[in-house]
Amino acid sequence: MKAAVFVEPGKIELQERPIPTIGPTDALLRVTTTTICGTDVHILKGEYPVAPRAQRSRACSAPRL
Amino acid sequence: MIDHTAEDPVAAIMRLTGGRGVDVAIEALGTQDTFELCLKVLRPGGVLSSLGVYAGKLTMPLEAFHAGLGDISIVSTLCAGGKERMRRLMSVVGSGGVDLRPLVTHRFKLDQIEEAYDLFSHQRDGVLKVAITP
Numbered sequence: 663m664k665a666a667v668f669v670e671p672g673k674i675e676l677q678e679r680p681i682p683t684i685g686p687t688d689a690l691l692r693v694t695t696t697t698i699c700g701t702d703v704h705i706l707k708g709e710y711p712v713a714p715r716a717q718r719s720r721a722c723s724a725p726r727l
Numbered sequence: 728m729i730d731h732t733a734e735d736p737v738a739a740i741m742r743l744t745g746g747r748g749v750d751v752a753i754e755a756l757g758t759q760d761t762f763e764l765c766l767k768v769l770r771p772g773g774v775l776s777s778l779g780v781y782a783g784k785l786t787m788p789l790e791a792f793h794a795g796l797g798d799i800s801i802v803s804t805l806c807a808g809g810k811e812r813m814r815r816l817m818s819v820v821g822s823g824g825v826d827l828r829p830l831v832t833h834r835f836k837l838d839q840i841e842e843a844y845d846l847f848s849h850q851r852d853g854v855l856k857v858a859i860t861p
Contacts, residue, residue, distance in 0.1 A: 709782040
């Protein structure tokens with residue numbers, strides 16, 4: 663699958679990643695539409711101590727299903 | 728609705744509430760200015776609901792904080808209500824109770840993600856929200 667990856671502050675790039683394997687209490691979602699959250703912009707600017715390659719969009723992480 | 732470019736929002740809200748202030752002020756931008764404005768329009772005992780994500784330093788002005796005597800609550804809960812809240816929200820959207828489509832001002836493919844970030848982070852071209860599709 664394609665993934666937009668936070669490489670380092672100021673740099674995001676599209677990479678090919680394996681589809682994640684999940685456990686019995688997880689859900690694997692196919693994203694049909696998402697957005698860029700203001701938080702993502704803060705992360706891109708390096709304003710939060712987010713580890714490179716670990717970015718999650720709030721648009722995906724917020725809903726608790 | 729108050730246009731903050733046309734009038735002082737604090738004065739307008741105080742006028743509209745008869746000098747009382749509002750029960751709940753929602754901060755959605757994550758800036759010092761909007762955080763302070765929310766404090767200033769709260770009634771004593773009111774709730775500041777902070778949804779915004781801040782960067783750098785957020786300071787608490789004594790005046791707006793009523794020096795600690797304002798009896799206010801500051802909460803940063805983002806998804807209170809969890810699954811049930813989401814179900815109700817989707818129900819409102821699905822039934823046409825609210826049309827959120829005008830919020831999506833730009834569309835990009837995932838391949839254009841860098842372009843999308845550039846537009847959104849610089850708030851160009853009247854962007855509100857971008858939709859990213861595979």
